Every structure is written in structure tokens, then in C-alpha cells.
Amino acid sequence: MAKTAQLLIDGKTFELPIVEGSEGERAIDISSLRKESGVITLDPGYANTGSCKSAITFIDGDEGILRYRGIAIEELAEHSTFIEVAYLLVYGHLPTQDELDAFKTSITFHTMIHEDFKRFFGAMPKDAHPMAACSASIGALATFYPDGLDPRDPQQVETSVHRLIAKFPTMAAYSYKHSIGQPFMYPRNELGYVGNFLYMLFGTPCEEYEVDPVIKKAIDLLLILHADHEQNCSASTVRIVGSAMGNLFSAISAGIQALWGPSHGGANQEVIEMLSAIRDRGLSAKEFVEKAKSGDDSARLMGFGHRVYKNFDPRMKIIRNACIDVLEKLGTQTKLLEIAMELQEIALKDDYFISRKLYPNVDFYSGVIYNAIGTPSNLFTALFALGRLPGWIAQWMELHADPQFKIGRPRQIYTGPKETPYTPIEKR
Numbered sequence: 001m002a003k004t005a006q007l008l009i010d011g012k013t014f015e016l017p018i019v020e021g022s023e024g025e026r027a028i029d030i031s032s033l034r035k036e037s038g039v040i041t042l043d044p045g046y047a048n049t050g051s052c053k054s055a056i057t058f059i060d061g062d063e064g065i066l067r068y069r070g071i072a073i074e075e076l077a078e079h080s081t082f083i084e085v086a087y088l089l090v091y092g093h094l095p096t097q098d099e100l101d102a103f104k105t106s107i108t109f110h111t112m113i114h115e116d117f118k119r120f121f122g123a124m125p126k127d128a129h130p131m132a133a134c135s136a137s138i139g140a141l142a143t144f145y146p147d148g149l150d151p152r153d154p155q156q157v158e159t160s161v162h163r164l165i166a167k168f169p170t171m172a173a174y175s176y177k178h179s180i181g182q183p184f185m186y187p188r189n190e191l192g193y194v195g196n197f198l199y200m201l202f203g204t205p206c207e208e209y210e211v212d213p214v215i216k217k218a219i220d221l222l223l224i225l226h227a228d229h230e231q232n233c234s235a236s237t238v239r240i241v242g243s244a245m246g247n248l249f250s251a252i253s254a255g256i257q258a259l260w261g262p263s264h265g266g267a268n269q270e271v272i273e274m275l276s277a278i279r280d281r282g283l284s285a286k287e288f289v290e291k292a293k294s295g296d297d298s299a300r301l302m303g304f305g306h307r308v309y310k311n312f313d314p315r316m317k318i319i320r321n322a323c324i325d326v327l328e329k330l331g332t333q334t335k336l337l338e339i340a341m342e343l344q345e346i347a348l349k350d351d352y353f354i355s356r357k358l359y360p361n362v363d364f365y366s367g368v369i370y371n372a373i374g375t376p377s378n379l380f381t382a383l384f385a386l387g388r389l390p391g392w393i394a395q396w397m398e399l400h401a402d403p404q405f406k407i408g409r410p411r412q413i414y415t416g417p418k419e420t421p422y423t424p425i426e427k428r
């Protein structure tokens, strides 16, 4: 196959290298194009732009394939745990038993957060959205750990990585407890990563809290499914902030803000609010689907569509089955699940959705599970962030290890006025 592409500009031919990935994906390397030709490429939304080479996650959007470090998401969902997947993403390989034990011990060691964080959360309004609180508190870790900020010191980076993975559940739980006016619960490390998180969320000092194994398993699965998704909006944010050589905490804090948007991870909250509105207002799923076809962006069918998946989202299939299973085991009412399935059935037969290749995505069913286990909807995206954390970390680390490391700095095509003289205020 050709190893170069030719580009003809103003009668002059430029040879551009073709780069091939391990799964046969091909790209034209345009990094020298501007220097040689004076021309840049234009690609709004980066829909056709590879920003890096990466060995972390592989997606084939047409075939519905997702793999972390080469391992299919279906296999990880069936056999692994979130903490093992976090290790896989961060260190690049599945851990041996000793490596996993050491990792768990280190994560456990760091679960507490500084007591002063209580005042930090206390200073926020009661109705502060958990995503804002999580982003602020992760950013604030830089003030508590000035000894862990150097992105080029492997020891500092590793300690910061472990601190982040360990402390994020504590911070997410604190942000929730603050919003409902309940006391913060200190971590109980013997409960394991997910069990401890559930305890900090739902436990109170007044009563014993028993972690339900069905809920624990479901949350662990959801965290695995969210753990990485290559160069999405928040991962690209983490990379671009990281490329300025700032500290890891600042990049993750920015990633959380990016994820919060309703077109990205914030869609999981929007989906449950949409399903609840359909239920509470007695709307029909058909009416709702009709409205979503209007072309009005504010009426989109949330949880549908994806920039990369144009066939199906493999995470959605796993979550949908888990959702049916969890609701059955918990004996919880299934009205929202029924509405979701009805919406999906109607949309998948509708020409509007078929022709645009719009399928349910990861967020379409996840909220139904979160809702069934008693999680308030404004915490859903923080759960997504908790799952995505190891992926963001892996992306940040890969960026810093890249021999082609550069600050992220796209170009633009300027369309404003040509040079215009300054007009004094009395003459305007």
C-alpha cells in the first residue's frame, strides 16, 4: 500500500507520509505541511483529525468494537474488576496478583482527604452541582500536595496518580453528603474500592450500612465500561491542559469540567430527566421521538448518537443487559426502563435515526441503574468521571512519554476584518 499521499496546491505537489496503526487505521501526517506549503488543514470539531498516536484504547465505530490495551470490553466486563482495569490502563498491562495487591494497598492507603477539605466543601452552596464540586476539589489537591506537581518526575507522578484514584470517591461522596446536609463519612478501606464508595455515599453514623453485592457489582461494571474512550472531548481536554506542562491535578480538574457538558458525560443526567419527564407528564414515547426529529438541538433524544459509533455502542449492550438484571434482582419498579426500551424500539425503526446512524449510547441505560439504586440524578456524571479517571490519567501519562511531545496549539483561519484604524470614541 502507498506510504505517501500527494497533495497538489497551486500546481506544486507535496508528498505527505501515511501513518498506519496496529489495526490498519491510516492517517496522512500533515505535521510538516504548513512549513512546506504555507497551508494548514481545517477540521471543525476535529472529526477527521488524529491528535496523537495512542496505545491505550482501540475503537472501531463501524463494527462496534472497544478494547482497552487490546482486550475486548466484553471480556473485561465479564472477568475483571474496576481496580484491575485501572491498573491495566495506567500501567499498560494486566497486573500479576502481587502487582494488583500492591496497587490496592497503595490506593487504600490514600483514601482519606485532608480534614481541611470539610471547610472547603462547607464553603460551597448546598445546591452546588457535584461535578463543579469535584472539579474544584481535584484542582485543590494541587494546594495540598505541592510535592507531587512535577509532570516529569516519575515518582511524583505515580504518587499523584494513586492519590487521585484513591481520593476521588471520597471527594465525590463528600460533595453529595454536603448537598443533602448529612455528615461526611470517613472511608472504610476493608470494604474495597466500590463498597467503600457506596458506604461513603449512602452510610450514616446512625446505623450500620451493609453494601448490597448486587449494587456493588453493577457499579463496578459501570466504572469498567466508562474507564476510557480514546480521544473524546474530556480526554482531549486533559491532554491539551497537560501539554502546557502543568500538573496532573489541573488537567484532571479540566477533564471533569469537559465531561460535565450535556453533549458528553452530562447526557446521563439528561437521559434520566427526559425519561422521568415522559413518565410524570404522561407523554408518549412516540411523541417524544417525533419532537427529537425537529432538528432543534435542545429537543435531541438524549443518550442517542455518537461521533464514533455508527452501528452500535458496545457499552450500551452490556449496560442494557445489566440494567434488566439489576432491576430484576432488586425488585425495583421498571417504568423508566420500559420507557427507555420503548424509545429505543421506536427510534431504531425510524428513518431519521437510521439514515443518520443514531443509536443508543453508553448514557442511555446507565442512569436507569443509578436511579434504581437510589443515586440522585445530579451525581450520575460524577460516577462517569470516577470511571473515566484511569483513562484520563493514562492519556496524560502517554502524552508526557511521547517522544513527539508538543504543547497543544491548533491553528485557525482568520475571518475577521482586515487591518482597521483605531477610531477615537468621539468619532464613533
Ligand code: CMC
Binding pocket: 229, 232, 262, 263, 264, 265, 267, 292, 293, 295, 299, 300, 301, 302, 303, 304, 305, 306, 307, 308, 356, 358, 361, 362, 363
Ligand atoms: N437526537 C436527534 N437528532 C440527533 C441526535 C439526537 N440525540 N444526535 C445527532 N442528531 C442529528 C443532528 O441533528 C444531525 O442532523 P442533521 O444532519 O439533519 O443536521 C445529525 O444527527 C448529526 O449530528 P451531529 O451533532 O453533527 O453529530 P456529532 O457527531 O457532532 O454529535 C453527539 C454526537 C453525541 C454530540 C450527538 O449525537 C448528541 O448530541 N447526542 C445527544 C447527547 C448524548 O447522548 N451525548 C452522549 C454521547 S456518548 C457519551 C460520551 O462518551 O460522551
